[in-house]
Amino acid sequence: MDLPPPGTAPHMSDMAETAPRAGRFTILRHPLTIRITHWVNVLALLVMLMSGLQIFNAHPALDWGNISAFEHPLLSMTAMMKDGKPVGVTTVFGHSFDTTGVLGLSTSDGRPSPRGFPSWATIPSYQDLATGRVWHFFFAWVLVLNGFVYLIYALASRHVWRDLIPSAAQLRHIGRDIIDHARFRFPKGEEAKHYNVLQKLAYLSIVFVVLPLIVLAGLCLSPQFDADYPWLVALFGGRQSARTIHFLCATALVLFVLVHVFMVLVSGVWNNLRSMITGRYTIEGDAHDR
Amino acid sequence: MTVEHDPTRRRLLKGGTAAAALMLSGCDRLSESDWFRQILESVEGLNLRIQRALGRGKELAPEYTAADLSPLFKVNGNDDAEDDRYQKHADTQFADWKLEVGGLVEQPLQLSLAELRALPARTQITRHDCVEGWSCIGKWTGARLAPILQQARLKPEARYIVFHCADTMPSWKGPQPYYESIDLDDAFHEQTILAYDMNDQPLPIAHGAPIRLRAERHLGYKQAKFVMKLEAVTSFRNIGDGKGSYWADQGYSWYAGI
Numbered sequence: 141m142d143l144p145p146p147g148t149a150p151h152m153s154d155m156a157e158t159a160p161r162a163g164r165f166t167i168l169r170h171p172l173t174i175r176i177t178h179w180v181n182v183l184a185l186l187v188m189l190m191s192g193l194q195i196f197n198a199h200p201a202l203d204w205g206n207i208s209a210f211e212h213p214l215l216s217m218t219a220m221m222k223d224g225k226p227v228g229v230t231t232v233f234g235h236s237f238d239t240t241g242v243l244g245l246s247t248s249d250g251r252p253s254p255r256g257f258p259s260w261a262t263i264p265s266y267q268d269l270a271t272g273r274v275w276h277f278f279f280a281w282v283l284v285l286n287g288f289v290y291l292i293y294a295l296a297s298r299h300v301w302r303d304l305i306p307s308a309a310q311l312r313h314i315g316r317d318i319i320d321h322a323r324f325r326f327p328k329g330e331e332a333k334h335y336n337v338l339q340k341l342a343y344l345s346i347v348f349v350v351l352p353l354i355v356l357a358g359l360c361l362s363p364q365f366d367a368d369y370p371w372l373v374a375l376f377g378g379r380q381s382a383r384t385i386h387f388l389c390a391t392a393l394v395l396f397v398l399v400h401v402f403m404v405l406v407s408g409v410w411n412n413l414r415s416m417i418t419g420r421y422t423i424e425g426d427a428h429d430r
Numbered sequence: 431m432t433v434e435h436d437p438t439r440r441r442l443l444k445g446g447t448a449a450a451a452l453m454l455s456g457c458d459r460l461s462e463s464d465w466f467r468q469i470l471e472s473v474e475g476l477n478l479r480i481q482r483a484l485g486r487g488k489e490l491a492p493e494y495t496a497a498d499l500s501p502l503f504k505v506n507g508n509d510d511a512e513d514d515r516y517q518k519h520a521d522t523q524f525a526d527w528k529l530e531v532g533g534l535v536e537q538p539l540q541l542s543l544a545e546l547r548a549l550p551a552r553t554q555i556t557r558h559d560c561v562e563g564w565s566c567i568g569k570w571t572g573a574r575l576a577p578i579l580q581q582a583r584l585k586p587e588a589r590y591i592v593f594h595c596a597d598t599m600p601s602w603k604g605p606q607p608y609y610e611s612i613d614l615d616d617a618f619h620e621q622t623i624l625a626y627d628m629n630d631q632p633l634p635i636a637h638g639a640p641i642r643l644r645a646e647r648h649l650g651y652k653q654a655k656f657v658m659k660l661e662a663v664t665s666f667r668n669i670g671d672g673k674g675s676y677w678a679d680q681g682y683s684w685y686a687g688i
Contacts, residue, residue, distance in 0.1 A: 190457075199563035206557055207500050208564035264461040265454055269561065270681035271461045274470040277688060281473055363559050364647045364687030368485035370492040379557060379565050409442065 167333055169421035174299070177290040178416055184283040185393065187275055190263040192390060193256070194272030200244075200256030202387055206378035214384065219245040219254030226252055284355060294347075303335060304344050310337040326407045332423045346396055354389035357382045471683070478685040482615065490621055491646035494555045499629065500566040503558070508608070509636040511596035511656045523632075524640040529624070533592070533661035536583035543626060543640050549573040552623050560650040561682065569630065570644050572623035579617060579662075588662035591617045592669060593643055596656040599676050610654040610675045611666050611684070612645050621646040624657065648686035651677045 170178070201213035216231045217239070228244025230237050241247070246258035248266065259265040263275050294300045310317075317337050320326070327336055335343070359365045360373040360382035376382035404412045415421035460466040511517075519527040524543050531539035541549075553571040579591070590611045598605040616622055624641045626633055633639045638655020645652050652675075666672065671679035678684040 187457075195563065199560070201564075203564075206494070206498065206565060207567050208504075210502070210504065210564070260450075260454060263454075263457045265458050268461070268681075270677075271467075273561075273683070274467065274681075275457075275461070277477065277683075278470040278473050281476075361559075362481070362688040363491060363557075363649060364481045364485065366557075367489040367491040367647045368481065373492070379559060383563060405442075409438070 163329070164422060164424045166420050166422045168419050169415040170419050171297070171299075172419065173289070173293040173297075175416055175419060177286050177293070180282065180286045181290070184279050184286060185397075187263060187279040188283055189390060189394065190261060191272045191275035191279065194262040194264065194267075195269060195276060196387065197256040197262060197267060198269040198272075202384045203380035204377065204384060205380055208380055217244040217256040226254075228254075280355075280358070287351060287355075291347075304340050304347075306337045306340045310340070313337070324406055328424060342396065342399075346393070350389050350392050350396070354386055354393070357386040357389060361386065474683045474685050477688055481687050485647075488619075489647075491556055494557065494567050496555065496569070498555065498567045499569060503566045503568045503629070503637070504560075504564065505636045506560060506562075506650060507655065508597040508599070512598065513596045516596035516656065516658075520635060520639070527640055529641065529657070530659040531578060531582045532659065533663050534585040534588040535579075535662050536585060537581065539578070539582050541578070546573045546624065546626060546641065550577045552621065553627075554621055554623070554644070554646070556621070556644070556646045558650050558653065561677075561686070568628055570623065570625040571627035571630075572625035572641065572644060574620070575622045575624060575643075576618045576620075578624070578660075582662075584614075584662050587664045589613065589664050590662070590666055590674070592661040592663055592666060593654040593657050594659040594661060595654050596658050601676075601680065606670065606676055606679070608654065608656070608676045609670060610643065610652055610677075611663075611669075612643075612648075612652070616645050616647070619645070619647070649688075651675070651682065652686040 199208075200217040201208070201210075202215040203209055203213045212234070213231075214233060218229050218231070219226055220229055221227070226240075226245055227238055228240040228242070228246065230239040230243045239245075242258055243256065245252055245254055247253070248255060248259040253267075255267060262272065264271050294304075314337050321336075321338060326332070356372065357376060359369075360376055360379060366373045366379065373379055373382055376385055411422050526542075528540040528542050529546060531541065550573065551571060552574050553569065555567060555569045558566045558568060575591070590613055592609060592611040595608040595610075597608045599608050600606075612622070621644065623644050625644045626641050628634065628637055633642060638653075638657070641657050642655040643653055643657055663669070666674040670676065673679045674684040675682075
């Protein structure tokens with residue numbers, strides 16, 4: 141197998157083709173920096189999510205503006221008695237749902253306990269705000285520093301322009317791409333060497349919108365930061381709005397990861413995983429096979 | 431292309447569930463180990479220095495207008511102090527109560543509530559952010575801490591001001607006196623006051639009468655209530671469990687700016 145000569149930045153379109161074997165060839169899809177920052181990001185985001193839910197559980201409600209409306213928040217998760225039995229209730233914009241077992245009330249240490257998110261979703265698993273905070277603030281640094289390494293690499297190596305920004309032709313055919321995705325038909329041959337347009341848009345919005353937004357909204361929750369940059373918390377519409385946006389961004393990340401992992405599973409799990417570990421990605425068949 | 435039924439995929443999911451359970455119990459064990467906690471807590475000093483550098487130490491916490499006041503300011507922590515001496519003072523509206531200012535000062539002080547009210551004061555409408563996540567806006571009037579410390583003349587070795595309170599809080603060792611501490615950067619900050627009025631009324635007992643600290647660039651647990659005594663110290667290692675505040679002794683960070 142031919143690898144790109146040392147010293148050249150390898151990337152998706154730098155093909156390291158295997159000997160042609162019935163339309164099957166291997167490319168070096170993900171450069172080392174992308175692979176490392178990807179897996180550090182997996183760890184950091186997972187810890188941030190689960191320690192974040194621990195912190196959320198200390199006050200399982202969301203508000204808009206600067207202050208909390210304790211009686212009628214936008215969203216709340218509570219435990220209450222109904223027909224002599226404890227139930228978990230999630231209220232969104234005044235509409236209540238029975239979420240017993242998952243939100244509001246769930247089993248912790250073998251007995252039903254009032255808690256926003258269940259123990260399997262939080263770090264630590266038991267209620268401990270102080271510990272959730274030290275996890276969150278340590279891994280916030282991991283997330284941000286790793287994000288900077290990724291961004292500097294992605295800009296300096298032109299990864300952003302070469303691999304992430306969709307071409308005009310791709311954007312024109314976005315409709316066809318959506319239909320193909322819905323039918324689990326994935327690009328082959330030449331086309332499979334590049335991210336498809338839906339992938340590109342998803343990655344771009346996560347990298348340049350959701351992740352920066354979640355970091356900034358999180359910073360706005362710090363009273364010292366608000367003294368330093370009061371205009372930023374005002375831009376978010378107040379500290380409680382910033383907290384809600386922080387939570388919505390986390391929700392967007394979870395949805396992205398669910399779709400991302402699903403796509404990894406259905407479009408050739410081992411090939412995808414290998415490409416994010418060793419960098420090598422096998423492409424089968426030609427475009428006209430589709 | 432059709433989606434194949436890949437048995438490895440099922441195995442992957444099963445393995446994933448097992449790995450998740452392992453990770454959860456692993457995180458609990460890591461949370462309880464001293465060495466790992468020290469690593470996690472190692473960024474606290476970094477956070478303080480970076481945030482102070484960003485604000486150059488002088489920036490004011492955002493201030494609001496009367497229209498922004500919370501209709502109901504949540505009472506948190508203790509709503510009263512059970513101490514007998516405190517209760518006697520409460521019965522007489524703190525008429526004979528005196529704030530002690532001591533420790534590493536040239537001139538220890540004893541200030542009555544009337545004397546405190548005669549000192550340089552500041553009124554500010556600020557946001558109170560509880561570590562739990564909620565916020566309330568209240569109006570505070572109180573004596574600025576800086577002139578009091580100037581009057582008491584801090585000794586050069588003084589690094590922190592400790593606030594000793596009348597209330598006690600539970601801990602695994604039994605009830606512990608509430609205390610807090612701030613460094614001199616915060617002590618001399620313009621918005622750092624000993625508040626005796628809240629929303630234009632004398633500070634209610636539930637909110638920490640006769641005075642509570644307002645250090646506005648910090649979370650709610652820094653805003654010590656029922657303050658009885660100020661002590662200037664070089665280090666807080668010999669107070670409580672040595673972490674600088676009741677909540678720090680319980681595992682919260684001493685730096686409450688985040």
